[in-house]
Amino acid sequence: MxxxxxxxxxxxxxxxxxxxxxxxFKSGRAFANLLGxxxxxxxxxxxxxxxASEEDIRAWCTSxxxxxxxxxxxxxxxxIDELWLEWRRQTKTGAESRQKKALPVYARTKxxxxxxxxxxxGTFQTADYAETVFQQAVxxxxxxxxxxxxxxxxxxxxxxxxxxxxxxxxxxxxxALYSNVGGGEVMTSQLERLMAIMGLVRVSVGIVPKxxxxxxxxxxSFSMFDNKLVLVETFSAEMSVTQPREIELYAKAFATLKxxxxxxxxARALIKAxxxxxxx
Numbered sequence: 001m002x003x004x005x006x007x008x009x010x011x012x013x014x015x016x017x018x019x020x021x022x023x024x025f026k027s028g029r030a031f032a033n034l035l036g037x038x039x040x041x042x043x044x045x046x047x048x049x050x051x052a053s054e055e056d057i058r059a060w061c062t063s064x065x066x067x068x069x070x071x072x073x074x075x076x077x078x079x080i081d082e083l084w085l086e087w088r089r090q091t092k093t094g095a096e097s098r099q100k101k102a103l104p105v106y107a108r109t110k111x112x113x114x115x116x117x118x119x120x121x122g123t124f125q126t127a128d129y130a131e132t133v134f135q136q137a138v139x140x141x142x143x144x145x146x147x148x149x150x151x152x153x154x155x156x157x158x159x160x161x162x163x164x165x166x167x168x169x170x171x172x173x174x175x176a177l178y179s180n181v182g183g184g185e186v187m188t189s190q191l192e193r194l195m196a197i198m199g200l201v202r203v204s205v206g207i208v209p210k211x212x213x214x215x216x217x218x219x220x221s222f223s224m225f226d227n228k229l230v231l232v233e234t235f236s237a238e239m240s241v242t243q244p245r246e247i248e249l250y251a252k253a254f255a256t257l258k259x260x261x262x263x264x265x266x267a268r269a270l271i272k273a274x275x276x277x278x279x280x
Contacts, residue, residue: 007243010048012076016060017046023064035059052077094146095134099153105225106160110167113224113254117173117208119181120190121223123157124170124197129190130154132182161200168203171257173218174210177274184278191275195268206261207270215256222250 020042025031028042035042044050052060054074061070091098106123114121120129134147160166180187198205208214223231230241230250241247262270 006048008076009051012052012073013046013048015073016052016057019060019064019066019069020046023066025064031063034063091137091141091143094144095137095150096146096153099150099156103153103156105229106157109225110165111224111226112166112168112170113251114168114170114222115254115257116171116176116221117218118175118179119221120172120176120194121170122154123161123168124194125154126186126190126193127151127155128186129181132186161197161203166202168200169206169254169258170204171206171208171254171261173208174270177207177271178277180278187278188275191271191278195271198268204263205267206258206263207267208257208260209262209270212260212262214260216253218257219253222253224250224254227251 020028020031025034028046029039032039032042041050045052045056052073054077057073057077058070061067061073119133122130122133125133130151131147134150135145137143138145138147161168177191181190194205197203208218221233224247225231227244227247228242230247232239232241241250261267
């Protein structure tokens with residue numbers, strides 16, 4: 001759970017606690033008895049230790065005479081859920097819906113900062129590479145197989161590489177050039193595609209060599225969209241970071257990693273070496 005999500009949950013709990021006290025319930029036990037809940041539930045919600053469901057919020061507001069605030073608080077609770085979305089929830093009908101959801105974010109963004117330590121960033125992927133990635137996800141998460149549609153949606157992002165005045169700063173770990181996604185033929189095509197993309201005017205691609213001296217641990221991948229949103233992917237969920245001070249940390253991490261990267265011909269040399277590896 002992100003710091004922002006936890007702080008929002010605690011703020012929601014504090015507001016509900018105020019409603020309880022204003023209604024004359026001095027203790028959580030008396031209020032819990034009224035609602036037919038275990039008293040620990042009231043305490044956990046008020047201190048941000050447990051999510052309040054929509055039904056919980058409606059019952060709470062009704063019992064304290066604060067019905068007019070119920071919908072706003074429910075919207076707040078939903079926002080907490082959006083800050084940390086499990087992949088199983090996002091892909092319950094397949095991967096295409098998640099890919100489609102990303103398109104408006106890409107359309108709005110003017111400045112992209114991307115860190116991928118061990119794979120090629122989605123917008124740079126070839127169709128064959130992306131197909132393998134989605135097939136792996138289908139097997140791992142066991143969601144409906146709509147790989148063809150998901151790949152098509154992912155490839156839609158690539159038009160933004162050529163439209164408008166967007167800028168792309170993309171950092172890849174050298175491992176991303178060697179993580180074998182789909183076999184030698186797929187990897188060779190993908191790496192050649194990466195070389196071509198490096199020639200685009202508004203695209204900057206840096207490679208952090210495996211033996212480079214770094215100023216911070218390589219950590220997990222993240223994608224920054226202007227200074228408004230950071231998406232962080234884990235094996236279980238996707239976290240949305242929107243709080244300014246947290247975004248500043250990711251910007252600082254990106255700048256630190258950038259100091260370890262190679263660009264231009266030195267970066268191309270690393271890619272060519274990887275292509276040679278998959279030809280052998």
